[in-house]
Amino acid sequence: MKKCLGTHLLVDAWDCPGDLLDDPELVAQAVKDAIRAGDVTLINMSVHQFSPQGVTATATLAESHIALHTWPEHGYLALDIFFCGNKDPRPAIGPIRRTFRVGRIEVRKLRRGIQVETPELVEEKL
Amino acid sequence: MKKCLGTHLLVDAWDCPGDLLDDPELVAQAVKDAIRAGDVTLINMSVHQFSPQGVTATATLAESHIALHTWPEHGYLALDIFFCGNKDPRPAIGPIRRTFRVGRIEVRKLRRGIQVETPELVEEKL
Numbered sequence: 001m002k003k004c005l006g007t008h009l010l011v012d013a014w015d016c017p018g019d020l021l022d023d024p025e026l027v028a029q030a031v032k033d034a035i036r037a038g039d040v041t042l043i044n045m046s047v048h049q050f051s052p053q054g055v056t057a058t059a060t061l062a063e064s065h066i067a068l069h070t071w072p073e074h075g076y077l078a079l080d081i082f083f084c085g086n087k088d089p090r091p092a093i094g095p096i097r098r099t100f101r102v103g104r105i106e107v108r109k110l111r112r113g114i115q116v117e118t119p120e121l122v123e124e125k126l
Numbered sequence: 127m128k129k130c131l132g133t134h135l136l137v138d139a140w141d142c143p144g145d146l147l148d149d150p151e152l153v154a155q156a157v158k159d160a161i162r163a164g165d166v167t168l169i170n171m172s173v174h175q176f177s178p179q180g181v182t183a184t185a186t187l188a189e190s191h192i193a194l195h196t197w198p199e200h201g202y203l204a205l206d207i208f209f210c211g212n213k214d215p216r217p218a219i220g221p222i223r224r225t226f227r228v229g230r231i232e233v234r235k236l237r238r239g240i241q242v243e244t245p246e247l248v249e250e251k252l
Contacts, residue, residue: 005197005200005202005204006195006204008136010134010236010238012238012239012240043172043174043182044172044174044184046169046170046172046184046186048169048170048186050188056169056186056187056190056191058170058172058184058185058186058191058193059184060172060174060182060184062176064182064193064195064204065182065184065193065195065206067184067190067191067193067206067208069132069190069191069208069210071131071239074131074239074241076131076239078131078132078190078208078238078239080191080193080206080208082193082195082204082206084195108236110136110234112136112138112204113138113197113200113202113204114138115200
């Protein structure tokens with residue numbers, strides 16, 4: 001079986017209320033809640049509010065990163081959850097989905113760092 | 127035609143010298159060079175060196191984000207370049223590729239925020 005070094009979820013979510021998406025404190029809290037739900041460790045977080053609208057939060061994790069970008073004018077958010085190792089990133093989606101009352105969601109799962117298959121040494125009974 | 131809100135490149139690169147991948151100053155400089163090559167605007171950058179090895183850099187951009195994670199023990203790096211709008215993210219790969227003397231590279235391009243097609247109002251000549 002091929003091994004990989006991490007799992008990356010690319011989440012595109014629509015039909016979210018624009019006022020929620022344009023609130024930097026809510027975005028920061030939602031990312032912190034996602035980090036807790038994902039059982040990962042925050043190293044550094046950057047939150048930025050754009051003019052006239054939109055918020056970006058990037059969280060550096062001991063297990064890679066979470067990034068969240070919002071487009072209030074489209075009721076849309078783009079979420080990335082990249083966890084290294086065998087850590088399952090799916091639980092981290094829940095708090096984002098609930099906080100921003102997501103109507104429609106698309107999740108793409110990509111494996112990162114897929115290692116070339118190494119044949120295992122097996123001893124067969126003859 | 128369907129419109130999208132951004133373009134995301136997921137780059138997996140192998141066969142890089144481990145000492146280059148484990149140098150946080152080199153990682154920071156490579157990301158800054160990528161930002162310049164991509165002609166985008168840096169808002170905030172976080173660089174972290176892990177023990178016993180590995181470096182992560184996350185850059186918040188006016189145009190979304192760049193994230194770079196290195197695994198020196200595998201000669202591997204995972205690079206994300208997410209640019210909103212029509213900005214082409216491909217030029218930002220070059221500095222990373224050169225700095226870390228990448229041997230083998232895989233680039234996956236994903237469109238983010240694909241908008242549902244809206245029929246245009248057309249006037250036909252009858």
